[in-house]
Amino acid sequence: MMAPESLWRPGETYTVPPGGHKCSTHPSQRRGKMKAYTRYLPVLFIILFIWPSLALAxxxxxxxxxxxxxASRGKEVMGGTSQVIVEVEPNPRQGIRVGFFEEVAGGSGPSWRAAGWMASVLSSQLLGVDLTHYKISFDVGGRIDGPSAGGLMTAALTAxxxxxxVKPEVSMTGIINPDGTIGPVGGIPQKLEGAAKRGKKLILIPYGQRFSMDQRLKKLVDVVERGKSLGVEVREVSDISQAYQLLTGKPLPQARPANDQPPEIPGAVQAKIRNRTQVLFSKYRELISKVKMAGQLPPELGQIVTQAESAYSLAQDAAAQGLFTVAYDRMFTAVLMAQAALVATDIIQTAQSGGGQALQNYFDSLKAVRGKLDAFLNRLDMETPRTLSDVAALSEAYGLTIQAWGSILLGEIREGEMEKLLKQAQEKAEKRRGSAPRGTTQTRRPQLGIQVSDSPYGVMVNQVAPGSPAERAGLLAGDIILQYNGIPVMDTATLLQLVSATQPGEFINLLVSRGGMQLFLTAMLESGPPPPPPPQTPASEQEWERIGQKLYEAAFFYKMADLLHTLAEDRLLIGLGFSGTPAPAVEVIDKAARLFQTTAEAGMNYLDSIVLQNQAEEAGLTLSAYRWAFMSKDPSYALAYATYLALGAGISASPYARLGASMALYYGTASLITKYYSLGAEIGKGGRVQxxxxxxxLINMLERAFRNARxxxxxxxxxxIEPIFSAFxxxxxxxLREQDLEGKLSALAYLWYATAEARMLAFLGGGLRLERPLPVQQPAPQPGQPSSPPPGGSEAPKSQKSL
Known part of the structure; x- marks a missing residue:
């Protein structure tokens, strides 16, 4: 808007900044120039207001x-289609944006949204796309849920x-796996009916599902023949590449390596792994010997020991062939199972020999792992990765440490529940017994604090309770008690009678044999807790059983945290120090961490909704209650849930920590979804897939997974970049592929993780180059926003160590 002429002073001039010129401000001259300028106003309007929207469009x-x-409604089973609009546009705000739009409230369920996040991650990895540069949306009509459109969503987003x-006459069904393979789904015969009504001519289904269950007839049918009767061609596809070609008529551009060399682990790394495997061998022998010293085991513990011995045997075979990576992997399982059995025997023996105080001391000793983890996190925080290989090692170590903290959180939850139940049980017991007569006191038993068994030479000490009179006196496991206050001790019954006849607070003299030598030890008996009242009703027995279960689980999770800490230390020892492509800026790692964390958390909710929720309802339990039962059935779920808890608790703010833990959670939940939902695994005795x-x-997915990982x-x-752990x-x-079904499923999970980690490193190092560029352009950052550092970093490390 022009100023009034009265404000202008004829003949006055003014000076503009350097580089400008003097101009007259005479009204007649200004009006002439303004008329000339107004002819450009339409162009200016287009540039300012129309062009940005047009460019974005x-x-x-x-x-x-x-x-x-x-879907099923009562006895009626039907199939249908829902239109989905997938949209990608530039995102100048530089943040991850994945949206889900519905035409009715609650139209898309958690499984659907999780599938959308998985599609986003996979498209990003396939194409080498930085998702922070784009806004992605999935717009669905009607109501829909479930993961079976995951493959279609991935193909549509990639397109x-x-x-x-995507050709309008073509569609597909099948879940998407983390490496791009297509997983089995249900309801294919009914889906074909819905596709035919929509006018589809070609339907793609997962490989291996030509014969699928008809939900109406309750029997297997040939869906290829069913499709022909409906005028629809049906084809099996193995992966997203095959599906994309048939859906769009164009090949999926991929980043392929120049060679197909089999992965090899450098000799120096092999030597480190061999040394760490020997440590695990020694650890296992120590644990299993303690378990066997406990004598006859209950059937449940016997099954755990059998699993431990099986893993140990496989590790020995692998080590004999020089396959130390395999031996190391199997020894982790062997040590974990042996530790699970030992925890149970430790609790039983500690409770019997030392009572409540001894159990408290035992738990306090388990919690020492917290201090070790705190110190190790501080050490990790001080590490600065110089290369992308260092980034992988640091993220792996952080990820295992976060999992260890999650295991501690699970232990604390179980311990709190145990204490609450114990208090309730004690209150009920007191009510059942009634009040004791005035002036009477309960007799408290003397305790020495040992677990013993008969031996040919006397009474052998199997275990000494921490903080007990026996420990303070110097008794050790393996000692043979020969005399008690000068009285020969021939068997455990004699020792029990002698201890029971001694008053708490009295000193006793013990003659023990240790390593061929005889020693005199002096101990002062303590007053133990009064014996618990015998269960009065079946309900009371159930209460004590529940308390014991929670007690065991709490102790096991603390022990698992300790073992995960050991593995985290190994990751640093094995993986740090390789030369190669420089590490990128920490902002780049943070982007990847945020993407994987969001997707991993969606995957956890996805797993709960399609696997655990259904099983919980069948068992008549809440999801929260059934979750613990599922952890007992499948330790890999316990590990995944521990990771989920620790990520939510924000144990570490380091992007490397969130990246390592989120990747572990993402691929852990994906393998569980495939195991239970897609492949329909059935668990037999001993907790293994039968x-x-x-x-x-499954066999097809394994073949594809090996190729993708390679x-x-x-x-x-x-x-x-040297992808040490991917090769591992x-x-x-x-x-594992040559073992039973449990081994094959573990192999599949390992391959998915190996593929993702290797491709992520290649992307960060600039190694993913497609056959044709993306037409959607990445926007420039808005003013004031930092631009993304280039993959691979810009400054070489000052010193590198080659192995």
């Missing part, structure tokens, strides 16, 4: 697909990035 890519579904379109519904699909490792190496998991998977 041109850069936005949209792909429409029809997701297939089936949007590439500027391709059957899967789609074994053909490609990822070679891409990383061509980018100047690849080597272990080769051995």
């Amino acid at each position: 041109l850069a936005t890519k949209e792909v429409a697909v029809d997701a297939l579904w089936f 949007a990035f590439l500027g391709d379109q 059957k899967v519904r789609f074994e053909k699909a 490609d990822g490792i070679n891409l990383a190496r061509e980018a100047g 998991f690849y080597e272990a998977a080769k051995f």
